[in-house]
Amino acid sequence: MVPFPHKEKSCDRDEFTFICLTGKFTHWQDISKGMLWAYNLNYMDWLLQDGLSYEEGARWIDRFIIDLPTNKIGQDPYPTALRIINWMKFICLHSDSIPEKTRLDWESSLRAQADLLTRKLEYHLLANHLLEDICALFIASVYLSDETLGKKASKLLKQELHAQILPDGAHYEQAPMYHCILLDRILDCYNFASANVDRLSEKSVLETLREVLVAMLGHLDSIVYRDGSIPLVNDSAYGIALPYKGLCTYAKKLGIDWDTIPLRASGYRWLRNESLEALVDVGNIMATYQPGHTHADSLSYELRIQGQPLVVDTGISTYDKTPRREYERSTRAHNTVVIDGRSSSQTWGGFRVGRRAKTTLLLDTDSRIRARHDGYGKSCIHEREFALMKNGLKVRDSIPHNHAVSLLHLAPGIRVLSTSLTEVHISTGAIIEISGATEVRVTEDYISRYYNRKEHVFVIELFFSKDIEYYIRIS
Structure with missing residues (x-):
C-alpha cells in the first residue's frame, strides 16, 4: 500500500x-x-x-x-x-x-x-x-x-x-x-x-x-x-x-491523474484577474435533506487582493449549540444583504434549516455574475450583480424594500481609516466607493479561521433603500 x-x-x-x-x-x-x-x-x-x-x-x-x-x-x-x-x-x-x-x-x-x-x-x-x-x-x-x-x-x-x-x-x-x-x-x-x-x-x-x-x-x-x-x-x-x-x-x-473541473453544480463561481480573487456563492442548498453544515449566505462572497484576504467569511468557531453558533450561520455573519434583521434562510438548532432561499442565476460570465434569491419572500427579491474590473470589484444590490444593510467583513488586521456616505478608506490602500447609501457604519466583531480561536475584525455596514452600488478599488 x-x-x-x-x-x-x-x-x-x-x-x-x-x-x-x-x-x-x-x-x-x-x-x-x-x-x-x-x-x-x-x-x-x-x-x-x-x-x-x-x-x-x-x-x-x-x-x-x-x-x-x-x-x-x-x-x-x-x-x-x-x-x-x-x-x-x-x-x-x-x-x-x-x-x-x-x-x-x-x-x-x-x-x-x-x-x-x-x-x-x-x-x-x-x-x-x-x-x-x-x-x-x-x-x-x-x-x-x-x-x-x-x-x-x-x-x-x-x-x-x-x-x-x-x-x-x-x-x-x-x-x-x-x-x-x-x-x-x-x-x-x-x-x-x-x-x-x-x-x-x-x-x-x-x-x-x-x-x-x-x-x-x-x-x-x-x-x-x-x-x-x-x-x-x-x-x-x-x-x-x-x-x-x-x-x-x-x-x-496512488497513480490518480485528473483535470480541473469548472465550478457549476456546487453553486460557487470565481471572478479572477492577475490581482484579484473573488469567490461568489450563487447556489442553492444541495444536501436538501441534511443541510446541517449550511449557512444562510445567499449571494455572499470572499475577496482576496494580491493573495491577501480583504473581505472574509466569518467562519466557524464552535459546533456547540450556542448563540455564537447561531450567529455564524446567520446572514448577518456573511458579506451579503440583511433585510429587517432577518436571515435569507432560517438556520436554527445548531444544525438545522427551516425556510430556505432559492437562488436563480441570471448572468454567468468570466467578468460578470448576476443572481437573485427569494429568501425574504416572493415580494422581496434580492438581486445582486458582481462585476470584475481591472482594478477592483463592483457590487450592486437591488431590493423592493426600504430597510436593508449590505455587509462587508474585513480581514483581521485591516483598519478603517475614514468613512463618508460615498467613500470608505481602509488601511490596505483600497477605497470603497459607494453610491446609494443612506448611512455608513463601522462596527467590530470577530471571525474564526480555526475552531475556538477569535480574531478581531471591522465590519462595514452600508444601509440603503432599494438600490446600492459599491466599488472596491485597489491602488
Missing part, C-alpha cells in the same frame, strides 16, 4: 490538543471542552502523527479496548468509523512490530466494532456521517477479508457516492473542509482496495472509486485559492482536513 499521510501532532503522552483546545487525558468521555473535543479523542487520528512510537500507540489501543464497554461516546457510530480506519492504518504501518497475540486481540476488537457500526449506520443523519460509516466498513471488509461485509459495504458505497458527489465533483454539503475530509477518506478506500484486489467482493468498486476521485480532485483544484487554501464557506475551518498539497501528493502516489 501507499504510505498514509501523517496527521498533525495532537498527542503528547497524556496531553491532547484538538480544535485548538489542550487538556490532560482523564477519561474517554471527557466533554469538559465540548462534544467535538471528546469525539476527536475517540477518533484516534493521532495514532498516525509523526513521532508517535509503536509502543505509545499500542498502549492507547490496549487501554481503549479495556475501557470501551463503559465508553458510550466511543461507541457512537461516527467516532467508531474513524477509529476503525485509524487502527487499521496503524496496524499496517507497524506490521513488523506487532506480536501475533496482540494482532489477534486488536483484530477481534476491530471485528466487534465493525459489527457495532453495521447495526448503527447513521441513516438519521445521512450525508458525510453515513459516508464515513460506509467507508470504514468497506476498508474493514478489505483488511479483514470479510466477503459478506464487503458485498454490503461496496453496494452502499456506490450508492452514497452517487448521491453525495455533484456533477462538478463537489461534495453536496458545499463546505470545502468536508470535501477535503471525504476526499482523504475515499483516497484511503482506494489505497486499501487497489493494494488488495484479490480481497474485493465487488471488483467494480475500484473503478467507481477512481472515477469519484478524479471528479473530487478536479473540483478541489477549482475551489481553492491560488495559494492552495480553501475558502471558509459554510462549515469550514483550517487545521482539520488534510491540506490541498497533501491531498494531491497522496492522490499522485
Whole structure:
C-alpha cells in the first residue's frame, strides 16, 4: 500500500490538543471542552502523527479496548468509523512490530466494532456521517477479508457516492473542509482496495472509486485559492482536513491523474484577474435533506487582493449549540444583504434549516455574475450583480424594500481609516466607493479561521433603500 499521510501532532503522552483546545487525558468521555473535543479523542487520528512510537500507540489501543464497554461516546457510530480506519492504518504501518497475540486481540476488537457500526449506520443523519460509516466498513471488509461485509459495504458505497458527489465533483454539503475530509477518506478506500484486489467482493468498486476521485480532485483544484487554501464557506475551518498539497501528493502516489473541473453544480463561481480573487456563492442548498453544515449566505462572497484576504467569511468557531453558533450561520455573519434583521434562510438548532432561499442565476460570465434569491419572500427579491474590473470589484444590490444593510467583513488586521456616505478608506490602500447609501457604519466583531480561536475584525455596514452600488478599488 501507499504510505498514509501523517496527521498533525495532537498527542503528547497524556496531553491532547484538538480544535485548538489542550487538556490532560482523564477519561474517554471527557466533554469538559465540548462534544467535538471528546469525539476527536475517540477518533484516534493521532495514532498516525509523526513521532508517535509503536509502543505509545499500542498502549492507547490496549487501554481503549479495556475501557470501551463503559465508553458510550466511543461507541457512537461516527467516532467508531474513524477509529476503525485509524487502527487499521496503524496496524499496517507497524506490521513488523506487532506480536501475533496482540494482532489477534486488536483484530477481534476491530471485528466487534465493525459489527457495532453495521447495526448503527447513521441513516438519521445521512450525508458525510453515513459516508464515513460506509467507508470504514468497506476498508474493514478489505483488511479483514470479510466477503459478506464487503458485498454490503461496496453496494452502499456506490450508492452514497452517487448521491453525495455533484456533477462538478463537489461534495453536496458545499463546505470545502468536508470535501477535503471525504476526499482523504475515499483516497484511503482506494489505497486499501487497489493494494488488495484479490480481497474485493465487488471488483467494480475500484473503478467507481477512481472515477469519484478524479471528479473530487478536479473540483478541489477549482475551489481553492491560488495559494492552495480553501475558502471558509459554510462549515469550514483550517487545521482539520488534510491540506490541498497533501491531498494531491497522496492522490499522485496512488497513480490518480485528473483535470480541473469548472465550478457549476456546487453553486460557487470565481471572478479572477492577475490581482484579484473573488469567490461568489450563487447556489442553492444541495444536501436538501441534511443541510446541517449550511449557512444562510445567499449571494455572499470572499475577496482576496494580491493573495491577501480583504473581505472574509466569518467562519466557524464552535459546533456547540450556542448563540455564537447561531450567529455564524446567520446572514448577518456573511458579506451579503440583511433585510429587517432577518436571515435569507432560517438556520436554527445548531444544525438545522427551516425556510430556505432559492437562488436563480441570471448572468454567468468570466467578468460578470448576476443572481437573485427569494429568501425574504416572493415580494422581496434580492438581486445582486458582481462585476470584475481591472482594478477592483463592483457590487450592486437591488431590493423592493426600504430597510436593508449590505455587509462587508474585513480581514483581521485591516483598519478603517475614514468613512463618508460615498467613500470608505481602509488601511490596505483600497477605497470603497459607494453610491446609494443612506448611512455608513463601522462596527467590530470577530471571525474564526480555526475552531475556538477569535480574531478581531471591522465590519462595514452600508444601509440603503432599494438600490446600492459599491466599488472596491485597489491602488
